[in-house]
Amino acid sequence: MKILTTPHMERCIGCYSCAMACARLVHQNLSWLTAGIRIKSSGGLSTGYTAITCLACDPAPCAAVCPTDAFAQRKGGGVIVRKKYCIHCGECAQACPVEAIYLDNTSDPFVCIHCGRCVDYCPHACLEMQSSGNEQPDESGQEVAP
Amino acid sequence: MIRDTFRILQMDLTSGRGQVMTLDGRNDFAGGSGLAAFLFDKFGRPDQPWDTPEQPLIFAIGPLTGYFPLMSKTVCAFKSPYHDQYAESHAGGRSALALRFADLDALVVTGQAATLSCLAVGNHHIDLKDVHYLRGKDVDATGKMLRRMYPGSGHRSIMRIGPAGEIGSAMAGINVDTYRHFGRLGGGAVMGTKNLKGIVIEGDAAFGLPKGKAYRNLFEDVYSRMTTTDMMSKYHNLGTAANLDALNALKSLPWRNLQQTRDAAISGVTGERFADDTLLRNAACAGCPVGCIHIGFVREKFMAENQYLYRQVAYDYEPIFATGTMLGVTDAFAVLGIMDVVEKMGLDVMSAGVALAWATEAAEKGLISEKESIVALRFGDAPAFKQAMQHLGQGANEFYCLLGQGALKAAAQYGGEDFACVLGQEMAGYATGEVYYVAQALGLRHSHLDTGGYSYDQKHDEKDAAKAIAFLVSDEQERVALTSMVSCLFARGVYTPDLLAECLATLGYATLSSDMTTIAGNIQQKRWQIRLATGFDPAQVKIPKRFLEINTWKGQTDPAYLARLKAGYAAAIKSMARLNPIPNA
Numbered sequence: 001m002k003i004l005t006t007p008h009m010e011r012c013i014g015c016y017s018c019a020m021a022c023a024r025l026v027h028q029n030l031s032w033l034t035a036g037i038r039i040k041s042s043g044g045l046s047t048g049y050t051a052i053t054c055l056a057c058d059p060a061p062c063a064a065v066c067p068t069d070a071f072a073q074r075k076g077g078g079v080i081v082r083k084k085y086c087i088h089c090g091e092c093a094q095a096c097p098v099e100a101i102y103l104d105n106t107s108d109p110f111v112c113i114h115c116g117r118c119v120d121y122c123p124h125a126c127l128e129m130q131s132s133g134n135e136q137p138d139e140s141g142q143e144v145a146p
Numbered sequence: 147m148i149r150d151t152f153r154i155l156q157m158d159l160t161s162g163r164g165q166v167m168t169l170d171g172r173n174d175f176a177g178g179s180g181l182a183a184f185l186f187d188k189f190g191r192p193d194q195p196w197d198t199p200e201q202p203l204i205f206a207i208g209p210l211t212g213y214f215p216l217m218s219k220t221v222c223a224f225k226s227p228y229h230d231q232y233a234e235s236h237a238g239g240r241s242a243l244a245l246r247f248a249d250l251d252a253l254v255v256t257g258q259a260a261t262l263s264c265l266a267v268g269n270h271h272i273d274l275k276d277v278h279y280l281r282g283k284d285v286d287a288t289g290k291m292l293r294r295m296y297p298g299s300g301h302r303s304i305m306r307i308g309p310a311g312e313i314g315s316a317m318a319g320i321n322v323d324t325y326r327h328f329g330r331l332g333g334g335a336v337m338g339t340k341n342l343k344g345i346v347i348e349g350d351a352a353f354g355l356p357k358g359k360a361y362r363n364l365f366e367d368v369y370s371r372m373t374t375t376d377m378m379s380k381y382h383n384l385g386t387a388a389n390l391d392a393l394n395a396l397k398s399l400p401w402r403n404l405q406q407t408r409d410a411a412i413s414g415v416t417g418e419r420f421a422d423d424t425l426l427r428n429a430a431c432a433g434c435p436v437g438c439i440h441i442g443f444v445r446e447k448f449m450a451e452n453q454y455l456y457r458q459v460a461y462d463y464e465p466i467f468a469t470g471t472m473l474g475v476t477d478a479f480a481v482l483g484i485m486d487v488v489e490k491m492g493l494d495v496m497s498a499g500v501a502l503a504w505a506t507e508a509a510e511k512g513l514i515s516e517k518e519s520i521v522a523l524r525f526g527d528a529p530a531f532k533q534a535m536q537h538l539g540q541g542a543n544e545f546y547c548l549l550g551q552g553a554l555k556a557a558a559q560y561g562g563e564d565f566a567c568v569l570g571q572e573m574a575g576y577a578t579g580e581v582y583y584v585a586q587a588l589g590l591r592h593s594h595l596d597t598g599g600y601s602y603d604q605k606h607d608e609k610d611a612a613k614a615i616a617f618l619v620s621d622e623q624e625r626v627a628l629t630s631m632v633s634c635l636f637a638r639g640v641y642t643p644d645l646l647a648e649c650l651a652t653l654g655y656a657t658l659s660s661d662m663t664t665i666a667g668n669i670q671q672k673r674w675q676i677r678l679a680t681g682f683d684p685a686q687v688k689i690p691k692r693f694l695e696i697n698t699w700k701g702q703t704d705p706a707y708l709a710r711l712k713a714g715y716a717a718a719i720k721s722m723a724r725l726n727p728i729p730n731a
Contacts, residue, residue, distance in 0.1 A: 013437035015430035016243070017369075020212075024355060024365070030212055031352035032243060032301055032432070040300030048427075049300075104352065105270075123373050123435040 001076025002129040003056040003114045004037070011124040012049040014039060018118040018127060025117045027110065034104055036112030037127075054078050054100045054112035056132055062092035062101060062111070071109075076132035078114050147209065147654045148353050152181060152251040155267060156189070157274075159340055160199060160257030164272040173657040173665070177208030178632035179234060180669035181252055182223035183676055186232060189254055192679040196225040196332075197314070197339040199258035206252040207245045208632040209658065211433075214365060214649050215372045216637040218242050218433035220322075221629060227332040227339075228316040228552060228571055231680040232673075234591050235330045238431030238634060239323030241347065244303035248349030259341035262312075266296055266346040280343050284308050284490035285321045286457075292344050302348035308492020311338035313541040315550035317497040317572075321489070325429060325439050325460040329494035330593060331571060361652045368649070371640050373435050381438035381636050382428075386463035387417035389575075390471070396604065396699045398578045400467060402474045402525045403503035404567045404692050407577045414476035415466055424478050426458060431634070438636060444482045459486045464594075467575030468499025472567075473506065474525030487532045491539025497552075500572035502534055504553040508562045518545035518560070554690075564691035579603035579700055581614045583693050584711040588684045588719060590622075590673055595635050597621045607700050611710040619718050626673070627666035674723040684716035 022035035032038070037053040056077030063071040063079045070086035071079040088107035093099075102110040116129040152169045175184040182204045189202040203224045210217040220241040226233035245253065249269040259274060262281050266273040275295075280288055285308040292304050303323055310318035311334030318334030319327045328334075337343070355361055372378055380388055393399040394412040401409045413419065424442035431439070445456045459482045469475065469484040488495045506523040508514045516522055520542060521533045541547040549556045553572060557563040567573045569583055570592030576582050578600045585599025586592055594600055597618045606614070624643065625635060633641050641649075643663060650659035658665060689712065694703045 013428050013430040013439075014432065015435045015437060016432045017215075017435045020433070023352070024362070027352075028355050029352040030246075030355055032247060033350050034352045038300070104350070121369070121435070123437065 001074070001114075001132050002116065003077055003132045004053060004112055004116060004118070005128050005130045006037075006051040006053060006126060007128055008124070008126040009049060009051055012039065012051070012126050013124060014041065014049050015123065017121040017123065018051075021118045021121040022112075026113070026115065033102055034110050035102070036110060037118055038102060051126070052098070052100055054114070055098055056114060058132075061095040061097065065091045065095040067091065071111075074114070079111060081109075081111060081113055083108075148249075150655075152177075153249060154185070154252045154254060155250050155272070156254045156256060157265060157267065157272065158257040159255060159259040159263065159265070159274065159342065162259075162274045164267070172209070172655075175669060175672075176630040176658055176662070176665060177211070177251060178206055178219075178221045178630040179626055179673065180630040180665070181206040181208070182221045182234060183669060183672045185252055185254055186223055186676055187672075189256060190225065190232070190676075192232075192676070196227050196230050196336065199340065200256055201225050201336070203255040203333070203336050203340065204252060205241065205245065206632070207242050207250075208630055209653065209655055210631040210633070210649055211242050212246040213653060215369050216434045216436065216634045216640075217631055218431040219629070219632045219634050220245060221632055222320065222328040222333050224333055224336045225680060226316070227314060227335040229331075229682075231682045232676045233331040233333075234673075235319075235328040235333050236595075236629065236632075237320070237322045237326045237328045238434070239326035240301075240303040240432040241305065241322050241326075242632065243432040244301070244347040244349060246349070247301070247351045248347050249351040250349075253345075253347070255340065255342065255345075257340065262341050262343050264292060264295070264344040264346065265342060266348070268348045269351045277343050281312065282309055285492045286490050288344060289321070289324055292346060296346045296348070298346075298348035301350070302346055304344060304346050306344040306492075307334040307337045307342075308490060308539060310492045310539040310541075310550065311335055312343075313547070313550075314338055315493065315539070315541065316552055317494045317501065317538070317550050318492055319494040321492055325441065326431065327494070329496065330591065332494075334492050356652060356654065364648060364652050368640065368645070369435065372637065377639050378436045378636070382436050384417035384421055385438050385440040385461075387420050387440065387461060387466055389417070389463040390466060391416040391418070393576070393578075394471075396578070398576060398604075398698050399471055400567065400573065400575055400577050401471045403472060403507040403565060404573075404577060404696060405507070407696055407698055409471070411476040412471070415470045415478055415481060417463075419478050420461055420466070424461070424482060429460075434634060436636070442478070442482050444479060444486050457486055459489065461485065464575055465495040465499075468496045469531070472499050472503045472575070473531055475528045475531065476526070477528070480528035484528060484531050484535060487535040487539075491535060493535065493539050496574055497572040498535060498538055500567050501549050501553045501556070502531060502538065504557065504562065504566045505534070505549060507565055508557075508560060511562065513561045514545065518543070520546075566690050567692055568690060569693075570687065576600035576603075577696055577698055579698055580703060580708045580711055581606075581618070583689055583703075583708065584715050585618055587687050587689050588712070588715050590677055595625070597625065603698075603700075609704060609707040611707065611714050614711060615714045615718050618715060619722070623663070623666050623670050626670045627662050630666065630669055671722045671725045674719055678720070678723045684719045685713075687712070687716070
């Protein structure tokens with residue numbers, strides 16, 4: 001299983017193309033927040049940018065606290081998201097140690113599903129899909145996009 | 147589309163209250179330049195001075211903002227302290243997307259705050275905070291403070307002014323997110339007179355996208371053109387700084403207050419030199435994958451035993467011309483050092499550099515002395531220019547206060563009007579020929595981006611005034627279409643009228659899509675009507691003698707051709723302003 005990584009963020013120019021691609025292609029939104037990857041300046045633009053995204057924990061603390069299985073463990077790290085089960089409790093966002101889960105005004109959670117669709121939109125190749133190191137076969141089938 | 151109306155926030159600083167309005171007019175005014183003109187018509191007071199508290203300070207985005215790449219600019223409109231007439235200035239940074247996600251097509255700031263204040267707006271909040279303790283703080287320090295005071299790092303836009311704006315300098319710009327500016331025509335002084343030190347825009351709105359594949363496919367197509375073709379490579383590679391070498395070779399680069407148009411010393415300040423020696427990294431406006439912002443550095447030894455500090459400074463062609471060649475400074479790091487002071491003061495770099503170039507020649511000619519300039523001004527003396535920029539930004543004495551109102555204002559008192567390089571405002575860096583001089587001098591923004599006059603000069607050596615004027619009128623109309631969307635004008639080669647129509651159609655703007663050329667023409671006329679209503683008479687514009695004395699690749703300026711162009715373009719502008727196809731709703 002591959003996961004989204006951000007190994008070259010020192011190249012980032014702050015164009016937000018990745019975040020907006022995720023919002024556009026995965027969530028069908030025009031937004032720079034309702035996305036699985038979000039860009040922040042790390043203390044003013046002079047110090048460059050940081051990508052806030054899922055680190056593909058295994059086990060994932062967000063999945064562990066989800067009371068409805070809307071977030072389930074993904075093989076190789078991260079979570080499979082089934083929004084139809086989500087009750088907007090926000091526990092997942094609380095549990096994430098790196099604030100990778102964004103809650104909108106209705107506490108609808110947005111997290112990276114490691115689909116890689118943002119990667120091609122980075123003009124400076126800051127993002128890469130990499131092997132998670134866990135090569136066990138994925139028995140859960142295709143991850144479900146929200 | 148999000149809506150076929152305009153959603154506006156009018157913030158009255160006097161009462162501290164905001165009013166959200168839904169206004170009709172999308173199909174007539176589109177957004178950006180058109181929306182700003184529409185709003186100035188509604189809120190502005192053409193017959194009253196620029197610093198009347200009720201005058202509006204307008205920030206407007208367009209129907210394509212955020213939906214397509216490089217639709218990343220904001221139009222700022224106000225009555226200018228420079229000439230007390232209607233003015234537009236454009237900037238990017240995060241301002242456009244921050245307004246989009248604050249769910250505002252425009253922010254209109256009126257009134258005057260009781261104390262120096264910072265305004266924060268978003269889709270869920272309006273807050274006017276007393277920041278009297280920031281009085282006199284430079285742009286850099288103010289930015290650091292405001293970043294700590296407000297939430298939303300990475301998803302907000304912070305606009306602020308420096309000392310120049312607080313003292314009412316007509317050369318004061320509005321800094322946007324550190325590296326971009328509403329630079330020209332004194333928007334910073336408008337904020338200053340409103341007691342507004344900063345504006346923080348932060349929003350978290352999300353909008354549904356059109357169903358089906360049409361929008362997605364068109365986005366892919368546009369994105370690909372912006373990133374994988376060579377159409378934008380100039381901006382991505384060396385950036386606009388590539389123009390230095392090219393214009394110098396063409397004998398079109400202003401040197402030492404336009405006493406020369408070419409100099410072998412160019413090798414110290416070419417785009418290549420800046421990239422090889424000073425470039426730290428690139429940055430982008432939010433929504434633009436091109437990343438034309440080039441950030442260099444200044445490094446200063448502040449103490450013995452190798453104690454250094456460094457700061458980052460964004461450079462472009464225009465700042466290098468204004469603080470480099472125009473001042474005779476030919477070392478890239480020295481140029482960045484002057485720019486750094488300009489940034490801190492919150493001055494418009496082009497205006498400030500060109501004004502100091504005039505002052506330096508005035509000093510050479512004995513019209514002013516150190517009694518006026520405080521520091522001895524000599525072409526090439528970068529440390530002196532750093533001090534002078536600080537004096538200009540802070541209005542250190544009567545001379546610098548006057549100079550901050552424009553080089554021609556100072557020249558009227560001290561002499562030297564013939565060599566004040568002013569074309570409506572202090573010139574941009576294009577000594578390309580007669581068409582450009584007239585285009586900037588009479589252009590609505592007095593900007594090199596109003597029309598492609600500089601480009602026309604480089605492609606035409608015939609002296610057909612009617613043909614040149616027809617070009618200026620039609621080219622302005624095409625650019626007005628773009629600045630009503632609001633596109634970065636660097637993308638003008640990609641966003642053809644047909645592609646704009648396609649983008650508008652896929653979002654559901656059927657009328658704008660089918661008739662944008664006509665609508666842009668109407669907006670063009672509307673802007674000229676407002677400009678003339680606020681006092682502009684294109685027939686009265688004077689082009690200083692210096693522009694007649696210079697030699698370019700085409701030879702010396704032809705005064706007869708210049709006069710024909712000027713009279714013809716003035717008549718064309720007046721003709722446009724007489725037409726009135728779109729009364730305000």
